Amino acid sequence: MIAGIDIGSRSMELVLMRDNTVVEQRTLPTTFDPLRQLERLLEGVKPETCVATGYGRELVREAGLPCEVHTVTEIKAHAAGMHYLQPEARTVLDIGGQDTKAISITETGKVRKFEMNDRCAAGTGKFLEYTAGVFQIPVEDFGAYALRGDNPPVINSMCTVFAETEATSLMARGARPEDIALGLHMAIARRTMNMLRRVGLTSPVAFAGGVARNPCMAELLRRDLTREQGELLVPDAPEMTGALGAALLA
Amino acid sequence: MSESAYREMWENLDLDLEAHDGLLEVLGKFYGDIFMSQQGRLSGAEYLDFVLSEVHGLRIKEIQDAKAEGKKIIGTFCVFVPEELTLAANAVQVGLCSGADAGKEQAEQLVPRNTCALIKSFIGFKLAKLCPFTESCDMIVGETTCDGKKKAYEAFGEHVDNLYVMEVPQRKDEADRKLWKSEVLRYKDALEKLTGVEITAERLKEGIRIVNEKRRALQRLNALRAAVPTPISGRDVLLVNQISFYDDPVRFTAKINELCDEIEGRIARKEGVVSEKTPRVMLAGCPMAVPNWKLPWLVESSGAVIVGEESCIGTRNSRDLVDESGQTVEEMLDAIADRYMNIDCACFTPNDERLDNVESMAKELNADGVIQYALMFCQPYTHEAIKVEKRLSGKDIPSLAIETDYSMEDAEQLKTRVEAFLEML
């Protein structure tokens, strides 16, 4: 049995595979004690090989697991995982807890070119989490909430802190909170489209990572892509893509 | 020399002793982690370890002794300052390194926050009284290259009384060459005035010879790195290049030639510092001044090896020699001016020869890919990163562009980027 493990800043995922078929998937929050969480994630399973990816990949290597451990970057893992889930995809977009990545891939799922946000959290899951907090809405519901808006203000700041200030001052001026929420999502979509363009934006684009579950983000990106004759694909469990890819790369 | 004698020397140079101790401690730890941990290092690297361990000690002592004998010390920030002339005036030239965050808050009161780390660093080192080289200088030479530096020298000049600024042209037309030639002459006059030494044909010839020999040694070292497997780590060669800016040029040349002899032996035995299959990466872009070892360390600890540095602390400083056929001072000054006008710094417009140089260097060194390195807020090199990328991708040479600074905050993200790039090679 092969285990693919993706340790992100917010959550960790496990995909167990046997004979190239997924037998089990698990996910847990990373918390401040990732090592402990990793133990829990692997409870009761005994893989022969582990492939770790994500920002905590080295942690898995150092955890002293009773099996062979390899590491791959999340870029390569997402490319491989998405190629398996959506073989027609030519670009992979992954929006996770603290980074956004745009990856252009070949017909065989190899990385051609990639872009990542730099150290700042602008446009990532963290940004959504932070701004959802301003509205006192759980981040899981933020997308549906934003979709209720119909007159979004243009939000220019992509800096998490400034965007909050901008949102608060829009509220003070009487804008509808749903509209502001939509405006914030649109700001991320614009930024994401720019990153996709930097890797060439070959359609179809497949959306991975936890943020792909946000219906407003998916809708906005789909609209933007359709305008450019492109297509957006979202797999059923987008947050598992990295772990799946890692397992496939064993 | 004893530690206490060094302390007295530093005190005389009016360094902030406490902060300086802190700096040396961090530097020592860094050096241990990044350099001493390497496997299969050449024995000639002992010279590098020694020079670096004595960078603020013995070398400063030598410089103080030279001063006591009446020699003048010239500090520089850029490879445009002709060392040939400096040596001909019986003076010592040192690069003022600027590769660490120091005195950043103080520096940000003099220059805008969106200024590159290198500029902030040289200002910070001065304001925080941390650099014994800066404090030993009789003349500090700035130059009009990028806007950031140009304006920074105005602010810097208020804190030192010996700043001299050379005008480096922006283009390479006839008028620019004339301007540059006149600047070379002006620098010669300034040196003669400072040192009281007349730059004669004989002295200048010797200056040219010494600096050419230094560059030849560096060229020899760089050429040897084309071997597969590569005989020396990129970290060590970066250190060689960094040291070339402050060690005595004659001693440096001898030591690097010895190192090259050792490397030739290694190559003959088909030995490398890493295995044959290790991905070979070339760096291109902004200078990495001491002790900025961040990217080479990240790259080489991710399972690749660096085989070239297309940078001022790299081949941009050593690629061209001064023609040695000149007999009169006038002829030699022309040869010097011509040599420096070949520098393909991104401050020039247009600067297409740099694209050719990056491409041919990557090919000559058998590089599997190029990592472009730019300091954050560096306009010239981030602009050129776009062009270089285009050129390289047109030639099927994979490349990755990175923008960063001296802090370690982004180390994890950079590592992911570098590793993902290596996975593609």
Ligand code: SF4
């Ligand atoms: S990059 Fe340009 S300005 Fe900077 S040291 Fe090199 S030549 Fe001088």
Ligand code: SF4
């Ligand atoms: S790194 Fe760029 S911005 Fe900084 S001094 Fe050099 S040319 Fe200027």
